[in-house]
């Protein structure tokens with residue numbers, strides 16, 4: 001069966017896409033992911049300038065789960081736009097979504113301007129929900145989300161999405177969808193990692209070096225909260241009669257789990273932790289479980 005899907009007006013070869021993570025960094029990383037059978041590939045989050053990120057160890061993996069406090073390490077928007085250009089020249093038929101992060105409205109605008117001018121980039125995902133820096137999480141406050149979108153939308157020429165946090169608040173999901181819809185946002189990615197996780201060693205010392213030991217939990221451990229957030233957002237979108245599409249991310253490790261997200265209204269399904277643990281080959285495995293041709 002060829003389970004191609006439509007997403008943002010484009011036909012993708014399958015519903016599994018790759019979510020932002022350090023395995024989507026260089027041009028070669030992107031090429032490997034684009035050749036894995038993914039319907040689309042998302043870059044790791046990119047800021048205006050190079051960032052070293054947090055001290056190591058800043059990632060830890062166990063039992064199909066992960067905790068990380070990478071702290072938005074990246075090479076800066078200009079370098080990543082070049083990586084995407086190289087990757088798309090090598091593999092032209094797999095769309096690339098760039099994930100953009102910032103520490104203020106101006107930085108989001110600068111990055112969107114740069115990304116918007118690049119014909120190789122298919123869509124832009126604003127990471128408004130990184131839990132691993134000292135800054136406010138924009139996605140927790142609909143007013144802040146509105147402020148970023150107002151500034152960014154004037155400069156954007158691409159399909160635009162926002163990446164949000166896990167939530168058990170229907171009011172928050174309703175408010176975020178309302179502000180996103182009023183700014184013409186095309187997709188919502190739910191979710192980012194579950195912040196506030198602290199993986200302790202036997203003596204209580206943190207596994208992660210940075211951020212006081214706190215990090216974002218992901219992988220199999222967050223499947224149920226990710227589904228809860230998907231259901232909240234889908235409900236908000238339907239009740240508001242919006243046509244915003246959803247990328248469901250978080251805890252998808254099998255074809256059956258991915259299929260559930262499609263049944264619950266996601267347009268496509270993202271994976272990050274499985275790629276970090278098993279490599280790009282895991283996309284083909286999940287596709288095979290869903291009978292998607294690679």
Ligand SMILES: Cc1cc2nc3c(=O)[nH]c(=O)nc-3n(C[C@H](O)[C@H](O)[C@H](O)COP(=O)(O)O)c2cc1C
Pocket residue numbers: 019020021022044045046059066067068070072099127163191192193217218219220222249250251252270271272273274276
């Ligand atoms: C090591 C690591 C780094 C990540 N870096 C980013 C990032 O730069 N930007 C972002 O939006 N999400 C980032 N994420 C979050 C993932 O894109 C995803 O939302 C989350 O991990 C849940 O999906 P999963 O359960 O498949 O890992 C990262 C996740 C991991 C494991």
